Amino acid sequence: MRICVYGASSMTLDKVYLDDAFLMGKTLAQRGIGMVYGAGATGVMGAAARGAASAGGEIVGVSPEFFQADGVLFSGCTQTIFTSTMRERKQKMEDLSDAFFVLPGGPGTFDEFFEIFTLKQLGRHFKPIVILNTNGYYNSLLAFLQYAIREKFSKPATMELFSVARTVDEAFAQMTIQQKEHYEGLRAYKAVRSDLPEGQ
Numbered sequence: 001m002r003i004c005v006y007g008a009s010s011m012t013l014d015k016v017y018l019d020d021a022f023l024m025g026k027t028l029a030q031r032g033i034g035m036v037y038g039a040g041a042t043g044v045m046g047a048a049a050r051g052a053a054s055a056g057g058e059i060v061g062v063s064p065e066f067f068q069a070d071g072v073l074f075s076g077c078t079q080t081i082f083t084s085t086m087r088e089r090k091q092k093m094e095d096l097s098d099a100f101f102v103l104p105g106g107p108g109t110f111d112e113f114f115e116i117f118t119l120k121q122l123g124r125h126f127k128p129i130v131i132l133n134t135n136g137y138y139n140s141l142l143a144f145l146q147y148a149i150r151e152k153f154s155k156p157a158t159m160e161l162f163s164v165a166r167t168v169d170e171a172f173a174q175m176t177i178q179q180k181e182h183y184e185g186l187r188a189y190k191a192v193r194s195d196l197p198e199g200q
Contacts, residue, residue: 002034002060003175004093006112007044007103017104020134021047022054023168024101029057031172034078036096038089039063041074044103049074062092090115099128099175102162104137120161128178129162130171138164 005028007021025048028035035052038045039061052059053076061077064086073080083089090112102113119125131138142164148154163178165171 001098002036003099004036004097005048005101006109008105009040009043009045011042016135018047021103022051024048025051026055029055034058036060036093039073062089064089102131104134128175130174131164132171133164
């Protein structure tokens with residue numbers, strides 16, 4: 001089993017975010033779960049990779065070719081896969097993964113989350129998605145998603161397509177629950193897409 005970890009590459013983050021990321025990577029390795037991520041050496045990405053490496057875990061880094069520069073990519077990956085574009089990178093990470101952990105990040109992480117979230121809403125996959133809400137980082141984003149529901153741009157059932165955890169242990173617990181309810185994803189999908197004409 002492999003789990004994709006999304007997160008920031010910023011080098012100016014508070015230690016609390018790096019500590020959680022390191023623990024996430026280490027816990028994946030300790031559980032015998034491979035980590036798929038963006039191959040970065042810094043920020044949340046780098047901390048998660050170092051955590052996985054500290055426990056001898058499998059680390060599959062996926063990077064666009066133009067990221068090949070000194071200090072950008074983590075040298076301890078078990079395997080590094082290069083793609084031509086960022087779009088291909090996201091597709092490869094999705095294809096290699098059985099679930100997704102969304103750690104704190106910036107625009108790139110938001111993009112990754114919303115794409116995998118939207119694909120699940122559209123029924124293109126039913127893999128678990130768990131947001132690790134370290135230090136309440138994603139509170140404003142979650143509030144905005146609720147606002148979109150109140151304004152009828154989205155449906156309440158969309159919030160069933162992912163879960164939110166405050167700690168790494170809780171993130172793994174939520175993932176396990178989602179795995180057990182894998183086929184329930186179809187129920188949420190039908191609820192979200194109930195506005196489609198018959199046969200679509």
